[in-house]
Amino acid sequence: MEQKEFTITAFSENHIGLLNRITIIFTRRHINIESLTVSGSSIPGIHKFTIVVRETQEKVEKVIKQIEKQVEVLKAFYHPEEEIIHQEIALYKVPTEKLLDSTDLEKTIREHNARILEVTKDYTVIEKTGHKEETSRLFEKLNNFGVLQFTRSGRIAITKLNKELLTDYLREADELKQEISIN
Amino acid sequence: MDNSIKVSSTTTSLNGNEKARSVKMTGADAVIHCLKNEDVNLVFGYPGGAIMPIYDSLHKYQDEVRHILTRHEQGAIHAAQGLARVTGKVGVVMATSGPGATNLITGIADAMIDSTPLVCVTGQVGSHLLGTDAFQETDVVGISMPVTKWNYQITSPEEIPDAFAKAFYIARSGRPGPVVLDITKNAQFAEFDYYYKPCKHIRSYLPSPKIDQTRIEEAVELINNAKKPLALVGQGVILGSAEQELLNFLEKTGIPAAWTLLGLSAMPTDHPNNVGMLGMHGNYGPNIKTNECDVLIAIGMRFDDRVTGALDKYAKQAKIIHLELDPAEINKNVYAHVPVLGNVKESLPMLTAKAQQKSYDAWFNEFKEADKIEFEKVIDREMHPVKEGLTMAETIDILNKKTGGDAIIVTDVGQHQMVASRYARFVKSRSNVTSGGLGTMGFALPAAIGAKLGQPDREVICVVGDGGLQMTIQELGTILQSEVGVKIVLLNNSFLGMVRQWQELFFDSRYAQTIMANPDFIKIAEGFGIKSKKVLHRPELSTAIDEMYAHKGAYFLEVVVEKEDNVFPMIPTGAAVSDILLGK
Numbered sequence: 181m182e183q184k185e186f187t188i189t190a191f192s193e194n195h196i197g198l199l200n201r202i203t204i205i206f207t208r209r210h211i212n213i214e215s216l217t218v219s220g221s222s223i224p225g226i227h228k229f230t231i232v233v234r235e236t237q238e239k240v241e242k243v244i245k246q247i248e249k250q251v252e253v254l255k256a257f258y259h260p261e262e263e264i265i266h267q268e269i270a271l272y273k274v275p276t277e278k279l280l281d282s283t284d285l286e287k288t289i290r291e292h293n294a295r296i297l298e299v300t301k302d303y304t305v306i307e308k309t310g311h312k313e314e315t316s317r318l319f320e321k322l323n324n325f326g327v328l329q330f331t332r333s334g335r336i337a338i339t340k341l342n343k344e345l346l347t348d349y350l351r352e353a354d355e356l357k358q359e360i361s362i363n
Numbered sequence: 364m365d366n367s368i369k370v371s372s373t374t375t376s377l378n379g380n381e382k383a384r385s386v387k388m389t390g391a392d393a394v395i396h397c398l399k400n401e402d403v404n405l406v407f408g409y410p411g412g413a414i415m416p417i418y419d420s421l422h423k424y425q426d427e428v429r430h431i432l433t434r435h436e437q438g439a440i441h442a443a444q445g446l447a448r449v450t451g452k453v454g455v456v457m458a459t460s461g462p463g464a465t466n467l468i469t470g471i472a473d474a475m476i477d478s479t480p481l482v483c484v485t486g487q488v489g490s491h492l493l494g495t496d497a498f499q500e501t502d503v504v505g506i507s508m509p510v511t512k513w514n515y516q517i518t519s520p521e522e523i524p525d526a527f528a529k530a531f532y533i534a535r536s537g538r539p540g541p542v543v544l545d546i547t548k549n550a551q552f553a554e555f556d557y558y559y560k561p562c563k564h565i566r567s568y569l570p571s572p573k574i575d576q577t578r579i580e581e582a583v584e585l586i587n588n589a590k591k592p593l594a595l596v597g598q599g600v601i602l603g604s605a606e607q608e609l610l611n612f613l614e615k616t617g618i619p620a621a622w623t624l625l626g627l628s629a630m631p632t633d634h635p636n637n638v639g640m641l642g643m644h645g646n647y648g649p650n651i652k653t654n655e656c657d658v659l660i661a662i663g664m665r666f667d668d669r670v671t672g673a674l675d676k677y678a679k680q681a682k683i684i685h686l687e688l689d690p691a692e693i694n695k696n697v698y699a700h701v702p703v704l705g706n707v708k709e710s711l712p713m714l715t716a717k718a719q720q721k722s723y724d725a726w727f728n729e730f731k732e733a734d735k736i737e738f739e740k741v742i743d744r745e746m747h748p749v750k751e752g753l754t755m756a757e758t759i760d761i762l763n764k765k766t767g768g769d770a771i772i773v774t775d776v777g778q779h780q781m782v783a784s785r786y787a788r789f790v791k792s793r794s795n796v797t798s799g800g801l802g803t804m805g806f807a808l809p810a811a812i813g814a815k816l817g818q819p820d821r822e823v824i825c826v827v828g829d830g831g832l833q834m835t836i837q838e839l840g841t842i843l844q845s846e847v848g849v850k851i852v853l854l855n856n857s858f859l860g861m862v863r864q865w866q867e868l869f870f871d872s873r874y875a876q877t878i879m880a881n882p883d884f885i886k887i888a889e890g891f892g893i894k895s896k897k898v899l900h901r902p903e904l905s906t907a908i909d910e911m912y913a914h915k916g917a918y919f920l921e922v923v924v925e926k927e928d929n930v931f932p933m934i935p936t937g938a939a940v941s942d943i944l945l946g947k
């Protein structure tokens with residue numbers, strides 16, 4: 181089976197150590213995590229893990245079940261590229277003198293829809309959001325002027341569906357709880 | 364002082380009067396109260412600095428909760444596993460921080476892979492010292508993470524009741540497993556208002572998935588149209604207390620059933636539908652027929668590689684129905700054409716209700732033919748040896764016959780384990796305790812101690828090799844101190860037998876580090892005050908076993924067996940189940 185890029189999203193209760201429990205599921209199976217972001221979700225108190233891997237669909241399906249097996253995980257999903265909208269953010273630091281030397285640097289920033297965050301006498305910080313390829317392309321361009329520092333965030337993603345996939349699950353869980361307390 | 368614990372009602376709802384009914388106590392006392400609330404009256408463990416307040420409370424409440432002092436924390440946890448396996452209850456073990464806790468890890472990993480419910484309580488340094496490399500500080504939560512179903516660090520006493528309630532609920536519900544509670548010393552000392560409320564639901568945790576009716580229909584369709592169906596019975600049947608449901612299903616459908624190592628004793632050995640053991644050293648029939656059946660019904664088993672052999676040559680001709688509680692097991696190793704997710708205690712009756720009454724005489728005859736071949740090539744030679752040396756098989760046979768199959772057999776890991784599993788006959792469920800998934804040498808002696816304490820009225824026989832015995836031999840001290848009446852049968856071949864067998868078969872008989880220079884085991888047993896006997900010759904064996912059973916209390920029987928016997932049949936690693944060997 182062919183390896184593809186998949187974005188895994190997992191929703192969980194807040195629990196110390198869960199991040200560790202989730203990452204060891206990947207390391208144990210020798211799966212490289214390309215990017216990982218932990219954040220809040222649209223549902224209060226529920227955390228969202230966004231993990232990007234290159235793997236076969238079969239392996240990703242197995243990993244999803246292992247993630248869901250963790251007691252504090254509510255639900256996990258995986259999506260191929262087509263099903264999600266995602267972004268990453270990159271920051272670049274270049275010497276300010278290069279900005280002053282010619283208009284080339286400024287032109288590059290404009291062409292890439294990047295923006296300047298801070299200018300000091302010594303350095304200028306540029307920000308770009310986009311897909312990894314886009315932020316990488318800008319890095320190559322900027323590096324002609326000498327990039328002093330570069331950093332890129334992990335991926336954040338939302339699905340093309342209308343609502344958070346988790347809401348159905350939560351409703352079912354609440355119904356189940358009521359069933360249990362009635363019995 | 365009145366040290367009796369009144370167990371608070373577990374069913375009434377709280378309605379805000381929780382405060383009024385709570386009792387002021389220390390965290391350490393609360394731990395014991397939690398145990399009582401969960402109906403625990405026996406724990407295993409070993410004390411040390413970071414868990415001293417809890418031990419002080421154990422002392423105070425010694426009439427309520429009995430504590431068995433083992434000689435090593437590994438012994439304590441295997442004992443808790445043994446108790447859990449024979450009773451179905453949650454086993455409880457306690458250890459101090461650092462080395463005490465790390466000594467539990469092997470047992471935790473063992474319980475995880477064999478789905479044994481455990482609550483492991485470890486002491487931890489005071490919370491102000493966490494992360495400072497304090498004396499005996501180890502990141503137990505971190506270390507145990509990959510091998511626990513759940514774990515949690517408690518740093519204040521207020522967390523204790525809820526954490527324990529959750530721990531017991533998680534350990535025993537769904538697919539059972541081990542849980543670790545790491546309690547800092549300050550949380551044990553501090554006082555708080557105790558109130559216990561059992562846990563019945565966790566939003567993010569679905570222990571028992573609802574059974575999908577369409578899957579039942581699909582499975583019934585396959586079962587009703589099968590020509591050569593075969594059922595594989597795993598520990599899920601025992602864990603789900605579905606033994607009767609299994610028999611009802613098998614008796615109505617007439618389907619032959621084979622068991623896995625951990626499925627042993629889920630049905631009586633002599634049941635007409637039973638066709639024997641699966642796997643690497645299982646019986647010939649069920650292994651070769653796995654690759655000839657047309658419908659394979661896996662019931663609460665996980666297609667371990669020791670059962671399947673080469674996956675790409677496993678039951679490729681069959682349609683596979685997989686009855687399983689844990690969603691992660693579905694399609695993990697073997698693709699299921701019809702996965703039936705849910706507790707087998709519920710899914711089996713649903714199948715039985717809709718399945719047709721059938722019988723498969725010709726198909727059963729094929730198993731009988733295979734049994735005949737196995738008998739001629741393997742069993743006869745092992746049970747009725749012509750050579751002088753005693754065999755493991757004849758020993759197991761006599762051992763077992765004399766109890767009518769009523770004994771609990773606890774085995775260690777190696778040749779004796781496979782021989783005992785092959786030849787022991789069972790009449791009751793939960794009568795076989797062995798380390799299956801992890802294959803932990805040193806498991807048997809402490810696990811047998813726990814099993815005996817869990818089922819004091821049943822005969823418990825520990826079958827162990829000379830290698831494995833010496834891994835936890837110190838637990839003879841536990842037998843001495845707590846007067847545990849286990850019967851220990853040492854099958855001594857003066858080799859690390861199973862490894863030697865592989866060396867003989869696959870490494871041109873180069874016996875790298877498998878020859879054992881052994882001590883005088885009889886003297887050792889006597890040193891611990893355990894009555895003992897050594898058998899070297901066939902004529903003495905039967906009476907020695909009689910003597911052992913007649914003796915009240917613990918007994919140590921050393922049987923010196925043939926040094927270089929091999930266990931057959933055998934599926935070599937990487938071979939197909941149908942390529943099982945009947946000899947060299």
Ligand SMILES: Cc1ncc(C[n+]2csc(CCOP(=O)(O)OP(=O)(O)O)c2C)c(N)n1
Binds near residue numbers: 779804828830859861
């Ligand atoms: C803790 C541990 N270490 C190593 C092994 C590998 N191993 C499997 S069987 C075996 C030999 C067991 O020898 P013995 O206890 O004498 O039993 P026998 O096979 O001779 O019956 C060994 C070393 C293991 N299973 N567990």
